[in-house]
Amino acid sequence: MKLGNHLLKAAMLSTISIASLSVGSAAFAQDNAPQASDDADENVIIVTATKREQTLEEVPVAVSVTSAAAIERAQVRDLKDLQTLVPSxxxxxLQSSANTNFIIRGFGNGANNPGIEGSVGVFIDGVYRSRSAAAISDLPNLQRVEVLRGPQSTxxxxxxxxxxxxxxxxxxxxEFGGxxxxxxGNRNAIVAKADVTGxxxxxxxxxxxxxxxxxxGYGTNLTxxxxxxxxxxxxxxAQLLIEPSESFKLRFIGDYDKIDENCCFVGNIFDGPTGAAIRAxxxxxNSAGIFSYSEYQNFASENKITNGGxxxxxxxEMGSLSLTSISAYRESRAKTNADSDFTSADLIGANRGDVDITTKTQELRLASDxxxxxxxxxxxxxxxxxxxNKQALTLGRDFRNYASALTRGAYVSLEPTIRAAGGVPSTAAPFGGQGQGRFEDWDYKNKAYSIFGTADLELTDGLVLTGGFNYTKDKKNLKSNTTITDVFSAIDLVQVGANAGLPAALPAGFVPAGGTALASGLFPRINNCATVTNAPASSTPNPTRSGTCNPFLDLQxxxxxxxxxNIPNAVEDGRTSDGKLTYSVRLAWEAxxxxxxxxSYGTGFKATSWNMSIDSRPFGSDFIAGSPAQGAPLAASAIRTAGLASANLTSGTRYALPEEAKVKELGLKAKWDSVAFxxxxxxxxxxxxQGNSFIGTGFVLTNAGKQSVKGVEFDSSFNPIDALQLRVATVYLDSKYDSYVGSQFGDISGQAVAGIPKWSTTLGATYTMDLNDGKALIFNADYHNESNVVINENPxxxxxxxxxxxxxAAATLRFDSGLQVSLWGRNLTNAKYVSxxxxxxxxxxxxxxxxxAPRTYGASVKYKF
Incomplete structure (x- = not known):
């Protein structure tokens, strides 16, 4: 990896800096030392949500802050666990350790397709992590986690x-410490970590x-x-802080993490009609139910992920001005493989992925005081x-027999006829043979720059007007080298029917069921059937037909x-270029x-996302150039005119259009000695x-015309006595698709967004009992509820x-010496639900x-020095 070279360069630079700057003053470091830990005073929480240090109550944005102490008390291990503390x-x-979706206020995407950047940005120490695989490692030596809700483009x-x-x-x-x-815990769970500073x-x-x-693991492979x-x-x-003067400091960070797991468990919810063919x-x-936590796999899943940077x-600092520069280089690689059919039959031989991401970023800020x-x-x-991005999906050794069982033998018995009528060479592999499949190789480049800023004007004492802007220019290039070796999928079954003596086109003036007369040649790619049930959709060159005039079509x-x-080609250049100005305005009053x-009112933007999957297909508009007038022939399509059309070539989406966000907010923040909300x-x-939906054989990337949510967020803390803190946080979301005509399931405009609960609530309590000799006994409990919600958009x-x-819940005995011993448990009621x-x-x-995941529990020992 190139990462080693960058680490070496950083180390050399640090050494040179130490040698030349170590004679400077440390006064700046003392004056600007980190704030007192949240454990010491959680009622004073410093945040940088606006890229300035402010208290949580002062910052006029919707932000949830989880302190290191709260994360430790709740035994949060990684970002996946954090949702139990932050209802928004x-x-x-999802299906691998590298595919994780982050969703805020019902908006989120980015998993399962490396061409899609998430709508929720993840930043660690100011450095953007562009894909979820680069952001899911265990939480490091934390100070806090800020969750900023709503568009943050400015x-x-x-x-x-x-x-x-x-x-x-x-x-x-x-100060030396660590x-x-x-x-x-149960399931032989071991967490060991240490840190030292000085x-x-x-x-x-x-x-x-x-x-x-x-x-x-909590799942069992029954095989x-x-x-x-x-x-x-x-x-x-590793970190290095160098402060050559009172006004200048450098902070170097190098990190590396690795994941090597058999993940992720998939259970059977409904054993459909294909189950009989598999058993045949x-x-x-496994039909014992998803919460039996058991499945069938022919081989263990592979999830090898490395991240570093x-x-x-x-x-x-220049008097009343401060200049900040953040430079970063990161690499992320995810190698995955899975038996994706989750049966003991070898239907899918392999589903491999190898994604290698290299990212360079530079941020420069000038702020006044x-x-x-x-x-x-x-x-x-x-x-x-x-x-x-290299992907491959191959057929397994049992697929041919499985296909034959699904078709009552026709897949195999009709093979000689189809091969002869379709002109398939005798040297071609058998239909459904092991090892046939798709093999993808994608090359993606993205360069973007943005200029952003905010300005604050105090109109009167305590009344501040803030305006912000961001102009982003984003350019992306995509190239593919994909090959399909599946023999059967390349055969034109319509032409096979024609070669077998079946008519290949509709007669002139043919009237489909419930329709008007259509011109001859309007449907040149369909055998003559009794009825035509609908006109051709814009996304496909062929209409749906009924009847049994061509028995080969039943195998489609x-x-x-x-x-x-592949892209680029004579019609598609594989390039997008987006530019957008976003802005925000806010009026804050310290009453x-x-x-x-x-x-406040704000707008946001996310650039075009490319579909880097086997379902990246030319748009329907490239197949059908326009809707002809009544009785007129179809206009020539760009794909066919360029000579790029081939049998069974289908349309779809190459990319999803940019996202444009808007938000209106009213906020109230209050804090007294014992109450804050x-x-x-x-x-x-x-x-x-940008929606990315799985259809059983791949992912479909689409745009919802508009998705919206109206809601209320409330969080509070109350200290009725010094020893007891009570916490309540709740979120109400009314989320829907205002317009989504081209979804996977047709027009679902007006439908509620699946998977987004109306209510999410977290209740928490911490009680600290002071004992003799400086000891303390701390009890902590957190309860998280999400109201009942439909999981999938499928009607x-x-x-x-x-x-x-x-x-x-957790109970911790803390000694004055820095030693603490804890008993803890997560999902203590062993609640079960499908994510x-x-x-x-x-x-x-x-x-x-x-x-x-089912119930987890255990004990931990920690020593602070």
Missing amino acids: LRVSQ LFGKNASAGVISIVTAAPSY SAELSY PIADNVAFSLAGGINKAD DGSKTSERNRWYGR IGGKV VSMQADY FDGPFNFLLGAYYFNESIN ALQFLPPFL TDSINLYA NLTIFDQSIKNF AWRQYKREVNDLS VNFPSVVQSGSISGYPN
Whole structure:
């Protein structure tokens, strides 16, 4: 990897800097030392949501802040667990460790397709993590996690149309210290981590951190008894803080983490009509229910993910102005493979992925701190990313027999006739032979830059008007080299019927059922049948037909690996270029020392997302150039005119249009000695929201015309006595598709967005009992509920719903020496629910899904020094 070279360069630069700058003063470090830990005073929480340090109550934006102490008490291990503390956030882990969806206020995407950047941006110490595989490692030595709700484009340089997750880690300290922790739980769960920090010289400090996270899986592969959905990951992180003067400091960060897991468990929800065909060929499907946590696989899933990078943040103070520069280089690689049919039959031989991502970013900010009524922040951001994506899906040794069983033998018995009538060479492999499939190779380049800024004007004492802007220019190039070796999917069954003596076109003046007369040649790609049930859709060159005049057409469903048109080509150049100006305006009023009010309006933007999958197909408009007048022939299509058309070449989407977000918010923040609360009322929408839906053989990328949500967010804390803190956070979301005509399931405009609950609530309590000799006993409990909600957009699946009830608790004995011992548990009631459901792979009519993890519990020992 190139990462090693970048780490070496950073280390050399750091060494040179230490040698030349160690004679400087450390006063700046002392004056700007990190705030007191949240554990010491959680009522004073410093956030940087506006890229300025403010208290949580002062910052006039919708933000949830989770402190390191709260994360430790709740035994949160990674970002997936964080959703139990932040009701506005939902995190879904899908078919591999590298595919995780982050959703805020019902908006989120980005998993399962490396061409799609998430609408929720993830930043760690100011560095953008463009894909979920680069953001899911275990949480490092934390200071806090900020979840910014709503579009954040005017302060973040890349893709924050739905919100931002900003993770802030602790900087090196000039006071020597650290911690070590060891935890053991059920399923042989072991978490071990340690960190150390301290001075190297008067103006140089360091920190080192590392950890492992291992656990046996909670799913069982009935084929060999092995476990799935295990944990096996580790990370290392090094930092160097150099402060050559009172006004200048440098912070270097290098990190590396690795995941090697058998993930992720998939259970059978509904054993459909294909189950009989699988059993007929000697295969097994587990019909005991998804919460039996058992499945069939022919081989263990492979999830090998490595992430690493280096960054440098430079801060320079020039009187009332401060300059900040953040430079970063990152690499992420995910190698995956899975037996995606989840049966003991070898239907899918392999489903391999190898995604290699290299990202370079540069951010520059200039901020003022004037005594007068006016202040500003001005910034620029540069992003350069390249992705190489290799994918492969091959047929297994049992697929041919399975296809024959599904068709009552026709797939095999008609093969000689089809091969002869279709002109298939005798040297071609048998239909459905093992190893045939699709083999993809994608090359993706993305360069973007943005200029952003905000300005604050204090109109009167305590009344501040803020305006912000962002201009982004985003360019993407895509190349593909995909080959399909499936013999059967390339055969023109219409022509096979014609060669067998069946008429190949409709007669002149033919009248379809319920329709008007159509011109001869309008449907040149269909055999003459008794009726035609509908006119051709814009997304396909062929209409749906009924009748049995061509028996070969009944086998078309097994042609799910049709020929692929690589890009760029004579019609498609594989390039997009987007530019957009977004803005925000906000009025904030400090009504009293304890009450702050604000009203805001903002817009956001996310650029075009390319479909880097086998379902990346030419748009229907490239097949059908226009709708002809009554009786006129179809206009020539660009694909056919360019000579690029081939038998069975289908249309679809190459990319999804840019997202454009809008949000209106009213906020109230209040804080007294023992009570604090935040209230936000909002109306948010995204035009052209990018949806990525699984259809059983691949993913379909589409744009919803408009998705919107109206809602209320409330969070509070109450200390009735010094020893007791009570917490309540709740979110109400009324989320729907205002317009979604071209969804996978047709027009679902007006329908509620699946998977987004109306209500999400978290209740928490912490009681600290002081004992003698400086000891303390701390009890903590958190309860998270999500109201019942339909899981999938499919109208036929409305009966499948999810309700979440998650109770976590911990008891900690803390000694004055820095030692603490804890007993903890997550999902203590062993509640069960399905996170996501989807059509079973190559098993039409069957349904699979991802269940939540069952109860976990254990004990931990931690020592702080």
